[in-house]
Amino acid sequence: MSKTTEQVRKSLAKRYRAEKMFKAYGMAAIGFGLLALVLLFTDIIGKGHSAFFETYVQMDVTFDEYTLDIMDVNDDEELNFANYDGLIRDALREKFPGVDGRQEKRELYGLVSTGAGYELRDMLRADRKLLGQTRTLWLLADDDVDVYVKSSSDDRLESRLSENQKTWIQTFEAEDKLELQWNKSLFTHGDSREPELAGIWGAVMGSLFTMIVTLLLSFPIGVAAAIYLEEFAPKNRFTDFIEVNINNLAAVPSIIFGLLGLAVIIGLFGMPRSVPLVGGIVLTLMTLPTIIISSRAAIKAVPPSIRQAAMGLGASNMQVVLHHVLPLALPGMLTGAIIGMAQALGETAPLLMIGMVAFIVDVPGGPLDPSTVLPVQIYLWADSPEQSFVALTSAAIMVLLTFLIAMNTLAVFLRKRLERRW
């Protein structure tokens, strides 16, 4: 054994300790990242899962003409403005006869959501023969009741409800006339100040219109720009300048695009605030660099032999591109577009700038109706003081993440299935 070997051997223990430490740092780093991911998801799901169900109470409701204060059941106008809340109050008083005094009555009426009256109205409008009859119905409870029902016995002590209200709820529970039902309003309503009535449907539709505008603008423009830069652009300063611009725009903070939208699209061109059309244009400018960059990569991946073959047959440059390069690069471009769309779908900051933060109850019907989008709805709800909104926010996040995961999965799937390997 040589002298060197001996010396090497002596150094080994220390070096392997360093090696192990280094590897451990690496594993710790990965572990930290994965832990953050797990914490994030369990936290959101833990907070949000309860929002998919909400509390209903069962009561006997009499569609009483006098309480409703209507003369003619066939007069739609009268039906619209009838006193449905009175029916619910009657039903509540009947169930708990001993209640007396203004304060106590208000507490009692507070058990049921203000939205329950609208359901009664819809029932009566659908079936006018209900007038004068008594039905056993499930009525939507107020959000404070909902929070109380869903919380553990320890947390119940901290509830905002009065002692009376707690007793009444326990009565419902004891009679088995209280249950959690699927939260319909979450997927059918727009925003509302009442958590139990608030839904994400308005925001989902707003997001949909915004995404449609973004896709229709950004995909053709992005692909056209990519084709120009890869296939036609001369190598000169102008082209270099375009490239620098694209690479730089990809890293410009998104909020800056919001300022651009506010000053130029709304301020200069006079387009309306808060509409998906403007949101879509702003997001287009934001996602274009992503789409251009991925489309160029897809074009680069088409082997030159294909181009040469087509040119050898006398095809023009444009024919080579449109007949051969573009179809072969399209799957890659689509993948890039989907990833860009997913990015745009999760974007919030620039939309705040162009006024898509308004409180909007109506579900938008087109790209020119004032609306909000899912991430902005999350931002708005996250700011709300009511405890129920925390669960609603998390539920909205779960829906948003589901969309994003679906889009990314689709992109991965497309890449695997359609992309050719050369």
Added chain:
Amino acid sequence: MQTGNLLLLLVVMIAGAYYMGHRRSFALARPLGGIRHLHSLPFYYAMRTAIWCAIPALVVLGAWLIFDDTLIRVTVMDSLPADSQPVDASSANLLLNQIGNVASGAIAASEVSPAVAAAAEKLNSLRSLNRMALAVVVIVVAMLGAAWGWLKISPQMRARQQVEKVLQTLFMLSATIAILTTVGILMSVMFESVRFFGKVPATDFLFGLQWSPQTALRADQVASEGAFGAIPLFMGTLLISAIALLVAVPVGLMSAIYLAEYAPPKVRSFAKPALEVLAGVPTVVYGFFAALTVAPVIRQLGESIGLDVASESALAAGLVMGVMIIPFVSSLADDVITAVPQALRDASLGLGATRSETIKKVIFPAALPGIMGGILLAASRAIGETMIVVMAAGLAANLTVNPLEAVTTVTVQIVTLLTGDQEFDSAKTLAAFALGLMLFITTLLLNVVALHIVKKYREQYD
């Protein structure tokens, strides 16, 4: 006619022009003995006719739509009698709104002065006239274009070249949108910033230590002048970004190294996409997580060891932002590490170096420029990040470097200043654009330097 209907009609006309052009090219080819005696395929003649129909009409339509509103507004305002002319810009806006509301029927004509009512009527009549004229002009232009294109078709015409030229020009215009966007951004922030610096001296803004943009609503109110010293915002931004980078750079870098050099294939195939999920989570979700989960936990932890922690501490926002940037750093680092040629690894391993020695002494120094570029890009990301700080950092502009206190950032202030109900040209709103200018310049510099470094680095090993 509504613009939508007009567009629809235009599409029909374009299709018609295409059809006519197609027929004419065949008709011309028949006596010659078939389409192979034409210079181009009938498709190109047809396309050329359609293009002649579409482009002039669309250009006219676009130009018209951009300018008609302004023109109508000016005409209406000029038509007002001299005594009802507005005195300044803001009252002009107010008056214009009022006229608009009367015209659309939101305000009854009886509730306003006769001059305004008359103006509203004029507005309505001008608008309908405008719409009519637009429709007529666009349709005439489209028909003339189509006819011209149709008549010019001849067997010798180089239709393919012309169509291809138009397409190529369209492609080029698409590519220049990137430049237009940059110019648009610069113009919008510059223009408003110049107005802001007209109201507040630039030195006060850049070096002032006090930030309280609440301008008074009435002139006689106390504290009628806001303070626009942006140093506390810059410091807050730097503090939160520094915390984020302190988390993201070591974790991202070590993850990338572990995944590239150590991880068994199974771990890699699982951990890599899992980390990428972190990059796909929208920032608003991180903001929610930071504000409602991380901040309270940090506060409780701090209190349990006797530290006073603000409920909107810089630490919470910075920590979560760091988590958000981890995948960004790790994928950039992964790129530069894998770009280091295998030959260098072989050389080091062949001499008997351990893996970590090879990484630390050969790969890392070789990849250093690329990694530095990546860190600069990450810094630019952190500085420009908005939602996390809007939701989890404070609004109070404290000048501090204590991560347990609440600070505010440039982006938070931009959002707060622009989402309030404030007039568009008050110093408060304009301040947001000045902040936007600072943000844009900073990130632009970081990006350009970083991209340059990364590019040079790539070229070194290509």
Added chain:
Amino acid sequence: MDTAEKFDDKTPRSDTPASQSEGEQAMENSTRYPEQTIGSPYVDNAKMSMRDVDVFYGDKQAIHGVSLDIGKNEVVALIGPSGCGKSTFLRCLNRMNDTIDICQVKGSLHLEDQDLYDPKLDVVELRARVGMVFQKPNPFPKSIYDNVAYGPRIHGLANKKYDLDEIVETSLQKAGLWNEVKDRLHSPGTGLSGGQQQRLCIARTIAVSPEVVLMDEPCSALDPIATAKIEELIAELSESYTIAIVTHSMQQAARVSNRTAYFHLGRLVEMNDTETVFTKPEHDLTEAYITGRFG
């Protein structure tokens, strides 16, 4: 110690050179490989001895039962057409193949009495004893001095700056580079010419004082003058080191090596004294190769 005999005990298959009849049979049928390697693959004073080495890349077998010895202080040339597995075989000798996940090595490989693929063996130590010079010069993007000092530093071979300086100087002298670079030891190694870079890599390898130096086509990226210098260097180095060199050039093999092994499609066809291989090749494939009919 007679390692060849020692391995005979372990391996049931006979390792004696091919018998006359087998050799004749192989010559009659030129497309068929000999059952046994022709010639004399084994020596008495073996520094490294390999028996029945199989190498797989995933499902693909790259090396089929190669057995040979590398004697102390001799230069063994491994020749053969492209893709014949000579480089793969060379990379087994200091376990550089470990860096390729799907690569699997079977058979017995020994450095003196140390089993190279013993799970308890330390690759770091092994690679300090068996150094390697690669096809393309691959200096680190560091100074010339740091390149040479890298190995001694990581292995802790020098305690003082003075010792390290000495190692660097002697290594560069042995590699014949000292006079060319002594004035610019701290300029980057990547700034040298191709031939100088390769000699720098050789200096870097011998700075660790390895017992064996493996060279994987060290001159394939160099011009003829630089090649001549490297060949001179190999001749000098063979006095103190055991060298195995993979080469594409038959002239080079003839010039620098004591013994030559001819590989064909993952098999060791023939191994003998260099002179014998080039003047009296026994197998058709060997003859075809050295007379330039393919390769």
